[in-house]
Amino acid sequence: MLESIMKATASDLRYCSIASTLSLIGEKWTILILRDVFHGVTRFDEFLRRLECSPAVLSARLKTLTEAGLLRRVGYREPGERERFEYRPTRAAVELLPVLVGLMQWGDAHLAQNGEGPVQIRSRANGQLVHAAIVDEDGELVSPRDMELLPVARGTSNT
Amino acid sequence: MLESIMKATASDLRYCSIASTLSLIGEKWTILILRDVFHGVTRFDEFLRRLECSPAVLSARLKTLTEAGLLRRVGYREPGERERFEYRPTRAAVELLPVLVGLMQWGDAHLAQNGEGPVQIRSRANGQLVHAAIVDEDGELVSPRDMELLPVARGTSNT
Numbered sequence: 001m002l003e004s005i006m007k008a009t010a011s012d013l014r015y016c017s018i019a020s021t022l023s024l025i026g027e028k029w030t031i032l033i034l035r036d037v038f039h040g041v042t043r044f045d046e047f048l049r050r051l052e053c054s055p056a057v058l059s060a061r062l063k064t065l066t067e068a069g070l071l072r073r074v075g076y077r078e079p080g081e082r083e084r085f086e087y088r089p090t091r092a093a094v095e096l097l098p099v100l101v102g103l104m105q106w107g108d109a110h111l112a113q114n115g116e117g118p119v120q121i122r123s124r125a126n127g128q129l130v131h132a133a134i135v136d137e138d139g140e141l142v143s144p145r146d147m148e149l150l151p152v153a154r155g156t157s158n159t
Numbered sequence: 160m161l162e163s164i165m166k167a168t169a170s171d172l173r174y175c176s177i178a179s180t181l182s183l184i185g186e187k188w189t190i191l192i193l194r195d196v197f198h199g200v201t202r203f204d205e206f207l208r209r210l211e212c213s214p215a216v217l218s219a220r221l222k223t224l225t226e227a228g229l230l231r232r233v234g235y236r237e238p239g240e241r242e243r244f245e246y247r248p249t250r251a252a253v254e255l256l257p258v259l260v261g262l263m264q265w266g267d268a269h270l271a272q273n274g275e276g277p278v279q280i281r282s283r284a285n286g287q288l289v290h291a292a293i294v295d296e297d298g299e300l301v302s303p304r305d306m307e308l309l310p311v312a313r314g315t316s317n318t
Contacts (some may be wrong), residue, residue, distance in 0.1 A: 103181060
């Protein structure tokens with residue numbers, strides 16, 4: 001991949017899923033909400049307490065994530081109170097986990113003091129540390145030098 | 160992981176490698192430069208032609224990426240011209256590939272028309288499509304529900 005011949009044109013590249021995804025989840029509070037969701041946080045007040053952002057910002061970001069299909073709202077009612085909503089991760093959010101884990105571990109290795117962050121992620125099955133990697137359809141690891149970028153044939157409507 | 164008990168404190172969470180990494184690579188032009196680097200682009204004029212950003216922006220982002228250890232500058236000289244520099248990915252940049260591949264594939268699946276983007280990534284070894292995933296120390300796939308977040312014991316200096 002590192003030495004791959006450039007076949008893509010500028011118009012292909014402008015239509016870029018990396019940039020699209022980042023424009024959705026790249027904002028600081030958005031990614032921190034997603035992180036907290038995977039820590040098990042579901043309720044507005046708990047997000048607010050942990051993130052210490054403004055309620056208006058939190059509300060707007062939860063709305064964005066819900067509309068984007070990353071969170072779903074589930075009603076609940078505490079005794080004597082009005083109905084409120086919890087926010088739970090969808091399958092689409094779970095599919096982002098390799099990105100979140102990869103961002104975390106790259107930051108741990110390259111930006112954190114002492115090369116470690118505040119949390120480790122382990123497999124419950126065997127207690128091993130886990131990390132983000134690139135695998136093929138059989139689930140076998142693929143080395144970066146064995147990756148090949150191939151342009152997808154497409155019509156003019158997508159340029 | 161989805162149901163994990165919250166043990167981390169707010170101060171643990173503020174010290175967050177996900178947010179740190181995004182603050183470095185989350186800017187639009189920065190991530191597009193990295194993407195082009197893995198397409199094999201190395202030279203200023205070629206980045207400029209493909210990205211169509213301003214030369215000042217490109218220059219600033221290349222400087223940021225070089226200072227962050229993601230690109231290294233290598234001198235070259237065309238006949239009759241002054242020395243110029245190419246930008247090549249470092250090992251730290253290669254370690255970001257699972258993140259870039261994950262961002263791309265999530266965007267392809269959830270944001271792109273028709274559920275596919277402009278490029279596919281395949282293994283040269285067997286021609287299979289590749290994707291970002293979470294694996295353990297043996298390289299075996301780990302399911303999201305088998306992931307466990309554990310706080311790392313640390314002193315007060317890291318809060």
